[in-house]
């Protein structure tokens with residue numbers, strides 16, 4: 001067992017760190033304050049391959065292991081979790097389209113997505129179907145050689161600013177097996193976008209509802225076969241959960257580094273804060289939790305890369321643990337900054353706001369516990385998860 005990164009992995013992470021310092025760090029606070037979606041910066045990330053990190057080579061993706069992709073996301077999230085999280089969602093949707101798309105779909109969208117020239121949204125959640133995603137009601141009815149899609153989606157990241165929607169809709173009866181996945185052009189006639197949601201964080205990316213009124217797409221838009229859509233959506237989310245967990249780890253690393261600096265710089269009672277043992281212990285706990293979270297995320301990523309039968313369980317555990325730990329570390333780093341942590345001149349309050357939603361989306365942390373507990377209580381599963 002080797003916990004060290006290879007030289008190549010370290011070089012890759014360094015490239016991401018340099019990109020993050022040059023293209024994200026100087027602007028992240030303004031994008032957050034003004035609600036700017038940084039399309040140009042995302043295109044630059046695309047030039048480095050960061051928009052198709054684990055997408056297949058057939059659509060010009062880098063086809064990297066999830067572990068390597070996580071190294072890139074972590075470096076970017078340390079300065080801008082919001083923009084990075086959108087890039088991870090784009091990577092997830094691009095991977096789904098590249099893995100299950102027909103020749104026609106891959107030819108139309110593949111390279112444009114992996115290069116970052118075009119962007120993708122992932123559309124599963126509906127107003128009435130959040131945690132219980134398999135109860136979704138958006139319908140896709142067969143009409144000759146086409147499908148007609150009607151219904152609505154809620155909380156869609158990037159909506160209104162992306163080019164293609166990876167959409168889950170019902171083609172059959174109730175439950176997961178009646179769901180299919182489609183690649184739908186974001187500007188197809190019959191699609192309407194709701195207002196940009198005003199949010200606590202993730203302000204550098206828009207979130208909107210989308211409604212579909214008899215939106216016509218050719219049958220070749222189907223990803224995989226009819227009825228496979230929920231399975232495809234969940235496979236996307238296995239990687240998505242590693243990505244979101246990684247965004248929490250990255251943000252927490254950024255917050256921890258700021259806290260370390262502040263402890264040396266700030267003086268109270270005639271000495272640096274670093275000399276107070278209460279704060280030393282806080283810092284030690286933050287570092288310990290963060291290292292544990294990072295290792296857990298990397299373990300889950302390596303299980304997914306290896307095709308381990310329990311990879312989904314490890315992804316759920318990692319998402320739950322790392323997003324809780326990441327938020328807590330950011331919040332403690334804010335506390336160490338005192339009043340300065342609460343004002344916008346420092347990045348702490350933004351990191352806290354941006355990481356809060358990681359405990360909610362791509363499956364809430366309660367649903368992560370449901371997934372893990374269900375597996376732990378299966379007959380004969382006494383020793384499988386360790």
Ligand SMILES: Cc1cc2nc3c(=O)[nH]c(=O)nc-3n(C[C@H](O)[C@H](O)[C@H](O)COP(=O)(O)OP(=O)(O)OC[C@H]3O[C@@H](n4cnc5c(N)ncnc54)[C@H](O)[C@@H]3O)c2cc1C
Nearest residue numbers: 122123124125130131155156157360361362363364366367
């Ligand atoms: C900023 C943002 C961006 C998003 N981006 C996307 C996106 O791009 N694409 C997309 O498809 N979705 C997206 N989502 C939706 C997100 O995945 C859902 O909000 C999430 O899955 C929870 O669904 P819900 O909001 O309907 O909450 P609900 O399902 O109504 O849950 C409410 C509460 O009940 C708990 N709960 C529900 N069921 C159970 C249970 N069985 N046991 C225990 N507790 C339970 C939940 O954990 C939660 O605490 C986004 C959400 C946000 C806020």
